[in-house]
Structures are given as C-alpha cells and as structure tokens.
Amino acid sequence: MIISIASGKGGTGKTTVATNLSCCIPEPTTLLDCDVEEPNSHLFLTPNFTGRENVIAPIPEVDDAKCTYCKRCMDICRFGAIAVVAKKVLTFPELCHSCGGCMAICPEDAIREKDRVLGIIETGFVHPKTDNGKKIQFAHGLMDIGQVMAPPIIRQVRTHADPKGVTIIDAPPGTSCPVIAAMKGADFVLLVTEPTPFGLHDLTLAVETVKILDIPHGLVINRAGMGNDDVKAYARKEKIPVLMEIPFDRKIAAAYSKGELIISCLPEYKEKFLRLYDDIKTLVAQRRQVR
C-alpha cells in the first residue's frame, strides 16, 4: 500500500505526519522523501545511509556534420529545448524533458543522447528511538543545484518502494508536476492542512488534483485551534473525512525545532497515528470493494 502525503500549501506538516506515521505502522514500512528540492524527513529520522545512486536523464547532442537543418527536432520539442537558426542547432538542457523525441524524429540520425546528472538518491534504514524492534527503509532524492527537473528524480526515489509493505511518500508542496509524480499510483493521499485561509486555498487546489487522479483521500488538520473553522466546513461540504487533528501546541513546536518526533515528546500520539493508519486502511479497502 502506498500512502502519499501532500498538502498544497508548504509548511503545513507533511513531514511531521510522514515521519511520525512511519514509526507507528505495525507492518514493514518504507519512507520515501520525494520533496527532492528540499528533503527534510532525514532530519527527524536520522537514517543510516547505505546506498547512493545518480539520477541521470539524457539530453540531445547534435552532430553538425550530419545535420541538414530540417528543423524536425525543433518542431517536435514541446519545451523549446532545441532550436535551429541560420544553419546552427542550439540545445537548452535546462528546458529538456528527456523525451527522446528529437532523436527519434531526426532523419539524418544526427542526434545522440548525452547523460546529464539531475541529482542523487540516498538510501538507508532507520531504527526509530521510540520502538526497539522496528526498522524503516528510507530513501530520499536530492536535486542538484541549478537543475529544475524534479519528476525524474521523484520517479527514481519511488523505485525504492516496497511492494509488499507500506510505503509512505512525503510529497513536495504545490500541485504541479513534482506533486503529481509523488501522488500518481498511490492507494491513498493524505492531505495535511492548517486551518488558515492560505491553508484552505491551497488545500482546495490539492483536492482538485487528487480528484482528477481519482485517489481516495482524507485530511489531517495540523495546528488545529488557530485560524478559523473554514477548513472543516469545506471538508464537510466536499465530504472529505478529517482523520486527525494535531493541536497548535507549544510542546510539539519545541520538539519539531529540535528535530524530534511528536511521538517522542508526547507518546500518547503513537496511538493516534496508529488509528490514523487504521482509518486509511479501512478507506482503501472500501475503495477496493467499490471497484
């Protein structure tokens, strides 16, 4: 089972929920931090890293001797990453989505692939301090500075999912391509929000995204007690279950600031996260029955 944790707005508590939940699931668990522009789950779980791999995406390299400047490569590229002007071919690697279209369509076989490194994946495992027996598999992606193409890195992080156990994905904020890459194919999307106008605004966008992807979803309201009740009213109207509320509590904030889990400073939350997991399992099972 794959549970993707998303939010719309950044800073609502995706990582807090992902890391705490991972430690409370009784089944074998893998945590994939897919916020490859700014991964931070490792700060709370301090994994032992045992593996490291490059994320490589090809970019075109043009052989000027073979090129006849027919412009078919330029015409097929949706991203303007290759331009033919005055008997010169220019490539713009930062715009290239590595689709291979230019190479496939070139009638002169003048384009070949050149590797470019987008970032790295680090893999390892966690022995949570709060539970002596449990071992969490861990992987995260780190995009290189200057790169902009997060989805290939996210897809490669996701190859480390455990098909037999439970995989928790800590998704990036927003609703654009990287978020889709972190939600697609998940069995459940847990949306973490805060009860503020900003939280609600971006939550609405995230809900629209999840609906298009047709994935069952539920809400966690973090910092509950601040702001207003509009998020709850929205959830009622849209029939989205509120599965958990984490109060706006100084103890939780203090623990967070030291890189500690909620379940470390307030052990009673272990039970709450376990209940959250059980509720998710029930909702996923219900959806499977409908299908």
Place this chain on the structure above:
Amino acid sequence: MKIAVTSKGKTLDAEVDPRFGRAAHILIVDTDTLEFEVMDNTENKDAFKGAGIQAAASICDKGVGVLLTGFCGPNAYKTLEAAGIKVANDAAGTILNAIDHYKAGKFEFATAANVDGHW
C-alpha cells in the same frame, strides 16, 4: 533591410512591447518601404518556458537582421546571436519612433542578455 520590433499592437503607431519572447505581437518591418508583416506571438506569449527561443527562431525565419525590443533574456540572446541578429534592447515609444531611431543610428546593439531567465 528587414527588422523585427516587438509591439503591443498591429500597426506602426502601436507602442513597443518591452518584452521579447512574450510580446503581444512582433512586427517585421522593411525599413526602406515601411511595409510590414504582423507576426502573431500568442502561442509564445503563453508558453510555459522557452518563449524567447521560439520567438528568436521565428524572426530568424523571416530573414531579419535586427531586433528592436525592451528586454532580452539569456536563452533568447543566445539564439539571436547564433542567428546573427543584432539586438537593441532599449527601444521605447511607438514602432515608428523606434524605426526612426534605428535609421538615425542611435541604437547601441547589445553584447549580452539584459535580464535574467524567466524574467
């Protein structure tokens, strides 16, 4: 001599559009006869990325030697340079003003982009 001028409208009285890749229109003007062609830039204007590159390639196809505009980013400049198109990026006023200014030799041509990418 054919030159390209980024324009907010479709006539020579229109104002210069300071943006290049995302200009509303690009006028291709013959500086001797003042005959001109309006290039629709709608598709580029709303492009997610690479607008400047596409616009540069399009004006290159029109056989222009000079571009008068306001701002030109690094990818657009690189493409224009490869195409051998000279860029003046401090054009303002109406299209006609800009052309007069050009004919009087008052523009200095750029040697680099004058704004960052995705400006």
